[in-house]
Amino acid sequence: MAALDRPAVKARPVYLNLFAIRQPLPAIVSILHRISGALLFLIGIPLLLWVVQRSLGSPDAWAQMRATLAAPLAKLVLIVLAWAYFHHFIAGIRHLMMDLHWGMDLKSARQSSAVTIVLAVLLTLGVAVKLW
Amino acid sequence: MPKRVVVGAHYGWRDWLVQRVSAVVMALYTLLVLFLLLRSGGLDYDAWKATFGSELFRLASFVFMLSLLWHAWVGVRNIAMDYLKPVSLRLTFEVVVIVLLIGYIGWTIQVLWGGVAP
Numbered sequence: 001m002a003a004l005d006r007p008a009v010k011a012r013p014v015y016l017n018l019f020a021i022r023q024p025l026p027a028i029v030s031i032l033h034r035i036s037g038a039l040l041f042l043i044g045i046p047l048l049l050w051v052v053q054r055s056l057g058s059p060d061a062w063a064q065m066r067a068t069l070a071a072p073l074a075k076l077v078l079i080v081l082a083w084a085y086f087h088h089f090i091a092g093i094r095h096l097m098m099d100l101h102w103g104m105d106l107k108s109a110r111q112s113s114a115v116t117i118v119l120a121v122l123l124t125l126g127v128a129v130k131l132w
Numbered sequence: 133m134p135k136r137v138v139v140g141a142h143y144g145w146r147d148w149l150v151q152r153v154s155a156v157v158m159a160l161y162t163l164l165v166l167f168l169l170l171r172s173g174g175l176d177y178d179a180w181k182a183t184f185g186s187e188l189f190r191l192a193s194f195v196f197m198l199s200l201l202w203h204a205w206v207g208v209r210n211i212a213m214d215y216l217k218p219v220s221l222r223l224t225f226e227v228v229v230i231v232l233l234i235g236y237i238g239w240t241i242q243v244l245w246g247g248v249a250p
Contacts, residue, residue, distance in 0.1 A: 038211060041204045045236060053243045055177075056184055062177045089162070092155050099152065 025113035032117070033091040036084035044081050075131050082127040087120035147206045154199035154206075161196040190244045197240040201233045 023031075054065035068074060094112050097103055103112050168189075172179040183189055208229050216222040 034207075034211060037204075037207045041208055045200065045204065049236065049239050049243060052184075053239075055180060056243065059177050062180075089159065093159070096152060096155065 024110070025117070026109050029091055029094070029113040029116050032087055033095075036088040036091075039081065039084040040088060043077065044084065047077075047081070078131060079124060079128045083120060083124040086123045087116065090116045090120055147209075150202055151206045154203040157199040158196060158203065161192060161199075164192065184244075194240065194244055198237070201236055201240075205229065205233055 051065060051069070054061050069078065094103075094116055097112070098109075103109060168183055169175070172183070184193075209226060212222050212225050212229075216225055
C-alpha cells in the first residue's frame, strides 16, 4: 500500500499562484485564446480597417500602405497578429466541435489542444517566411 | 430576486449563441477572401479594387465586420467581468469599448461605401 507510506500532511499551496501551478494543455490553449482575442481587438480591428481603407484609396495610397507594412516592426506586428488570428480561429473551431460534443474526453481534449497550438505556430511560421 | 449589478449582462444564453454564430460568419468570410485571393493569384491593386467594387462583396464585408465587432464585444466583456472587479472601473471600461466599437462601425461604412463611387 504505497499510499500509506506518504506523510499524512503534505505541503500544499495555500493560495492559487498561477505561475506555480503546472497548467494542462487545454488551459494553455484557453488562456492563449483569450490573449489572442484581446490582441485582435486592441490592434487587429483598427489595423484591418486602416489597411483596407488605404488599400482602396488610390494606387499611390496602396503602394504607400505596402511600404509602411514592409518595415521590420510592422512585419513583426503582422506576424504576431497572424498568430493571434490562427490560434483564435483554430481554438474557436475546437470550441465549436466541443459544443457538438466531439472530442470531449480527456485524451481527445489534450490531443486537440496540442494540434491547436502546433498548427497555429506552423501557419504563423508560413506567414513569417512569406513576409521576410 | 438575485442581486443584479449594472454590468450590461443579460444573464442568458444570447451572448453564448452570438459568439458562435458570429464566429461561423467570420470563418466563412475568411474562406471567401482566401478563395478570392487565390483565384486572383495574389495581391494586386486592380484586382483588389475590383473585388471591393462588387456590392455583394461589400455587403458580405459589412456583415463580417458587424460579426467581428459584436464578437469582440462579447469577448472583451467576458475579460472585463473576470479581471475588472470594481463595478465603476468595469462600467467605465465597457462604456469606452462600446463607444469604440460604434466608432468602428462608422469607420467600416466609410471604408466600404465612402470612397468607392467612380
